[in-house]
Amino acid sequence: xxxxxxxxxxxxxxxxxxxxxxxxxxxxxxxxxxxxxxxxxxxxxxxxxxxxxxxxxxxxxxxxxxxxxxxxxxxxxxxxxxxxxxxxxxxxxxxxxxxxxxxxxxxxxxxxxxxxxxxxxxxxxxxxxxxxxxxxxxxxxxxxxxxxxxxxxxxxxxxxxxxxxxxxxxxxxxxxxxxxxxxxxxxxxxxxxxxxxxxxxxxxxxxxxxxxxxxxxxxxxxxxxxxxxxxxxxxxxxxxxxxxxxxxxxxxxxxxxxxxxxxxxxxxxxxxxxxxxxxxxxxxxxxxxxxxxxxxxxxxxxxxxxxxxxxxxxxxxxxxxxxxxxxxxxxxxxxxxxxxxxxxxxxxxxxxxxxxxxxxxxxxxxxxxxxxxxxxxxxxxxxxxxxxxxxxxxxxxxxxxxxxxxxxxxxxxxxxxxxxxxxxxxxxxxxxxxxxxxxxxxxxxxxxxxxxxxxxxxxxxxxxxxxxxxxxxxxxxxxxxxxxxxxxxxxxxxxxxxxxxxxxxxxxxxxxxxxxxxxxxxxxxxxxxxxxxxxxxxxxxxxxxxxxxxxxxxxxxxxxxxxxxx
Amino acid sequence: xxxxxxxxxxxxxxxxxxxxxxxxxxxxxxxxxxxxxxxxxxxxxxxxxxxxxxxxxxxxxxxxxxxxxxxxxxxxxxxxxxxxxxxxxxxxxxxxxxxxx
Numbered sequence: 090x091x092x093x094x095x096x097x098x099x100x101x102x103x104x105x106x107x108x109x110x111x112x113x114x115x116x117x118x119x120x121x122x123x124x125x126x127x128x129x130x131x132x133x134x135x136x137x138x139x140x141x142x143x144x145x146x147x148x149x150x151x152x153x154x155x156x157x158x159x160x161x162x163x164x165x166x167x168x169x170x171x172x173x174x175x176x177x178x179x180x181x182x183x184x185x186x187x188x189x190x191x192x193x194x195x196x197x198x199x200x201x202x203x204x205x206x207x208x209x210x211x212x213x214x215x216x217x218x219x220x221x222x223x224x225x226x227x228x229x230x231x232x233x234x235x236x237x238x239x240x241x242x243x244x245x246x247x248x249x250x251x252x253x254x255x256x257x258x259x260x261x262x263x264x265x266x267x268x269x270x271x272x273x274x275x276x277x278x279x280x281x282x283x284x285x286x287x288x289x290x291x292x293x294x295x296x297x298x299x300x301x302x303x304x305x306x307x308x309x310x311x312x313x314x315x316x317x318x319x320x321x322x323x324x325x326x327x328x329x330x331x332x333x334x335x336x337x338x339x340x341x342x343x344x345x346x347x348x349x350x351x352x353x354x355x356x357x358x359x360x361x362x363x364x365x366x367x368x369x370x371x372x373x374x375x376x377x378x379x380x381x382x383x384x385x386x387x388x389x390x391x392x393x394x395x396x397x398x399x400x401x402x403x404x405x406x407x408x409x410x411x412x413x414x415x416x417x418x419x420x421x422x423x424x425x426x427x428x429x430x431x432x433x434x435x436x437x438x439x440x441x442x443x444x445x446x447x448x449x450x451x452x453x454x455x456x457x458x459x460x461x462x463x464x465x466x467x468x469x470x471x472x473x474x475x476x477x478x479x480x481x482x483x484x485x486x487x488x489x490x491x492x493x494x495x496x497x498x499x500x501x502x503x504x505x506x507x508x509x510x511x512x513x514x515x516x517x518x519x520x521x522x523x524x525x526x527x528x529x530x531x532x533x534x535x536x537x538x539x540x541x542x543x544x545x546x547x548x549x550x551x552x553x554x555x556x557x558x559x560x561x562x563x564x565x566x567x568x569x570x571x572x573x574x575x576x577x578x579x580x581x582x583x584x585x586x587x588x589x590x591x592x593x594x595x596x597x598x599x600x601x602x603x604x605x606x607x608x609x610x611x612x613x614x615x616x617x618x619x620x621x622x623x624x625x626x627x628x629x630x631x632x633x634x635x636x637x638x639x640x641x642x643x644x645x646x647x648x649x650x651x652x653x654x655x
Numbered sequence: 656x657x658x659x660x661x662x663x664x665x666x667x668x669x670x671x672x673x674x675x676x677x678x679x680x681x682x683x684x685x686x687x688x689x690x691x692x693x694x695x696x697x698x699x700x701x702x703x704x705x706x707x708x709x710x711x712x713x714x715x716x717x718x719x720x721x722x723x724x725x726x727x728x729x730x731x732x733x734x735x736x737x738x739x740x741x742x743x744x745x746x747x748x749x750x751x752x753x754x755x756x
Contacts, residue, residue: 120664170707171711620731622734629739
């Protein structure tokens with residue numbers, strides 16, 4: 090057989106030389122193929138193609154070089170940096186490498202006058218090879234060090250968490266410890282993600298956060314109050330645009346701030362928020378179908394229940410219906426309404442509105458409401474006007490949002506784009522419409538308690554509340570109040586909820602000695618809406634606009650004189 | 656006598672050895688370059704982070720507000736500064752109706 094093809098390996102015993110040739114050729118071919126494959130692979134692996142390399146380098150740098158050691162940023166909803174990590178330089182020294190200690194100390198003191206000679210000498214005389222002199226030095230100081238040529242220096246890069254906006258949203262951002270571990274706020278809640286280099290986009294709007302803080306702070310100062318909280322929240326998706334707790338602090342100094350200032354009044358602090366809770370009472374009344382909206386309640390005399398006497402701040406000497414109970418903020422009327430639907434229905438709706446549990450908000454500092462659940466009729470009555478129920482301002486904002494959002498549950502969130510639009514109907518669309526109509530009257534009607542919140546064109550609706558402050562040692566402070574407002578705008582088609590709380594304002598000359606919510610909080614709401622509405626692209630509209638009348642009922646509210654007809 | 660296949664094998668081996676040496680040399684150089692580039696990128700990224708933080712510091716709402724009110728003489732937007740075209744039409748209609756009456 091003369092065929093020496095690769096696959097024809099039949100060899101005749103007599104043709105030994107040919108057989109050797111075949112073997113040699115086969116081996117050679119195999120070797121050539123192997124070397125070719127190995128060579129090609131080596132060259133292809135080692136080839137430096139421009140496009141490939143940049144991608145690989147970029148990928149490596151992204152995944153290893155930076156993110157491994159760099160904590161992720163926290164942004165506001167417009168991608169403004171709220172928290173970031175930068176490298177700072179720390180000054181260390183190896184005393185064993187210093188030839189002339191006194192000369193080195195003199196040089197160091199020229200640049201860092203805050204260091205003292207004795208302390209430096211003590212550090213230089215140790216047997217250690219690494220001594221930290223300063224945790225942080227500026228680039229300018231670093232340049233001077235290089236210029237002076239100090240021997241034995243060791244400059245190390247250290248990551249440092251910084252908050253460029255100082256106190257803006259400090260209670261929400263929280264802080265990190267010296268090792269960069271999140272110990273409060275978003276920093277703690279999202280510690281794992283931030284550590285792995287992921288960024289967090291908050292729903293907070295820096296501009297609105299600042300305006301809320303500024304207006305609230307001005308009012309706190311005017312009324313010599315102890316502090317306050319302010320919330321602006323998107324009704325449709327629960328995204329919180331601003332959440333302020335005052336007094337606040339510079340987030341860059343978290344570890345040196347007193348715990349009292351670190352306390353988040355908006356989400357952690359629980360307060361009896363007084364008459365703002367009457368909104369919930371009215372909503373339950375409409376929803377339970379046990380009370381006709383035209384049904385009237387006699388509020389002309391104080392109501393005595395067990396040992397308690399329930400009175401009104403603005404007494405009326407005739408019977409009033411539900412809208413009038415809310416507009417005049419009648420405790421007696423509210424108590425009588427609650428008496429009708431009873432404790433079980435009240436508790437059911439408080440639970441549905443999320444007022445008995447912690448909120449599902451993305452920070453660890455959350456307050457658990459305290460609600461008297463003894464189901465006594467007196468408790469039901471007092472809860473109806475906001476006593477015997479302590480909640481956070483954020484709870485109130487959430488419940489208000491649900492009431493005006495056609496009754497669909499709204500859960501607040503601090504993370505942008507996280508919320509899913511819910512379909513959990515808590516109260517009916519009709520009840521929601523009635524509530525919005527009444528809330529508008531509280532602000533627009535001449536007898537309304539929140540008249541000072543009226544901002545022409547922006548159609549604010551809401552409810553004020555003034556309550557005695559709880560004494561931690563039991564009972565209430567008679568001369569200390571918590572004043573609050575909760576509401577929404579534009580009320581004919583609500584887009585944003587506003588909840589403001591001020592802690593212990595003092596009566597002033599310009600307020601005729603009053604320290605009620607109508608005097609203290611309502612003006613803040615007016616200014617706040619006027620300033621943030623253009624930012625939120627909410628245009629002013631005429632009260633006579635058809636949109637308004639289509640979406641709201643027109644209830645007649647009687648004044649203080651008896652005899653006026655409905 | 657060196658046969659053709661043996662010559663080929665020796666040639667391939669030599670070629671592979673030289674190629675590998677060259678590649679190793681090039682890669683070592685490239686690795687050094689890569690390391691330098693990585694360091695540069697690292698430093699630039701670090702500087703960039705500082706600049707972004709500084710920019711954020713300069714764009715603080717309180718600072719912008721101060722500049723807008725005190726240096727640029729800007730004022731807050733009032734509801735009366737913004738009008739809906741539809742509302743203007745309504746006002747016009749109301750005025751016309753009033754005139755007819």
